[in-house]
Amino acid sequence: MAARLRAAGCVFAEDEARILIDAATSSAHVARSPGLAAQKSNGLLAELIARRVAGEPLEQIVGWVEFAGQRLHVAPGVFVPRQRTALLAKATMRAVEAAGAGAQFLEAFCGVGPVATTVSRALPETQIHLGDHDDTALECARKNVGPGADCHRLTCLEGLPQSLLGSFDVISAVPPYVPDAAAEFLPREAIEHEAPTALFGGADGLDLVRCLIRDSGEWLAPGGVLLIELGREQQHTAADFAETRGLSASCLLGDDSQTTVLELR
Incomplete structure (x- = not known):
């Protein structure tokens, strides 16, 4: 199984094989007899492997993604959270904690x-609001x-x-902050299984970043903070735009030296 996954381009083939086996076995446990459960498990496992070899994201296949030590529900077709977003989650935790209870x-x-999800579990008194254009993603959230x-x-x-x-x-x-012309550099599974509206942000990738910066002023409380994840090469352009709107900008650089969190006040 790992060999098939590796041949299909899965870097962590052994880990993915174990996850797929667990998913198939867990689903088969509803069967009434051990023999039927084994048969169902084998059939389901073959189906899951075929989907992964065909390029479907592992997280959408099994229905969850591990993020910051927690398991998040994921549905087919939605944007799968990247591990680099842990930097934004940490920065947000600090900002929410500084704002105080409630x-x-x-x-x-x-x-x-x-x-x-990270904020709500660590700081349960926070009043959480979720916003997205995708109803399926919102239901997952x-x-x-x-x-x-x-x-x-x-x-x-x-x-x-x-x-x-x-x-x-x-x-x-x-x-979404991927420049439109950068589609060829994205993994095939992202292009084929995630909505373009969750990936691409215009010619320089910053159309929706600018929209967020422009529109956030009326929604932030006095002293409020706006935190945005974007690419390292985009940070100065975004910061300059924010400063024309009267905001002060600072940047946090991720361990991958590519991801940046832009902090605006």
Whole structure:
């Protein structure tokens, strides 16, 4: 099995094989007899392997992704959180904690809500809001964060209730920031199994970053913080744009030396 996965381009073939075996075995346990369970497990495992060899993301196949020590629900077709977003989650935790108990936090472009889930589990008194244009992603985020979160179907920040104007202590986001012309550099599984609207951000990748910076002012509370993940090569352009809007910018660089979190106040 690992050999088949490795031949298909899976770098961590042994780990993926174990995960697929666990997924097939767990699903087969509902069978009424051991023989039927084994038969069902083998058939399901063959199906899962075929899907992975065909290029479907492992996380969408098994229905979850490991992120910052927690298992997040993932559905087919939605954007799968990248491990580099742990940098944004840590920065958000610090900002929310500094804002104090009962802070209002919005994860915009939330996808399945990796940052909001991290915040809600560590700082349960935080008032969590989730925003995305994708209903399936929002449903995943609601499951991950829990019923206490308020969900909003948004285009950037458009769609938030007027009652929330000037109320957010922290807004965090991973807006789509891949330049349109960079599609050839993305993994095939991302291009084929994640929505383009969750990946691409215009000619320089910053169309939605600019939208977020431009629109966030009226939604942030006095002293509020806007945190945005983007590529290292994009940080100066985004920071310069933010400063034209009266915001001060600082950058946090990830361990991969490529991912940056832009902190705006």
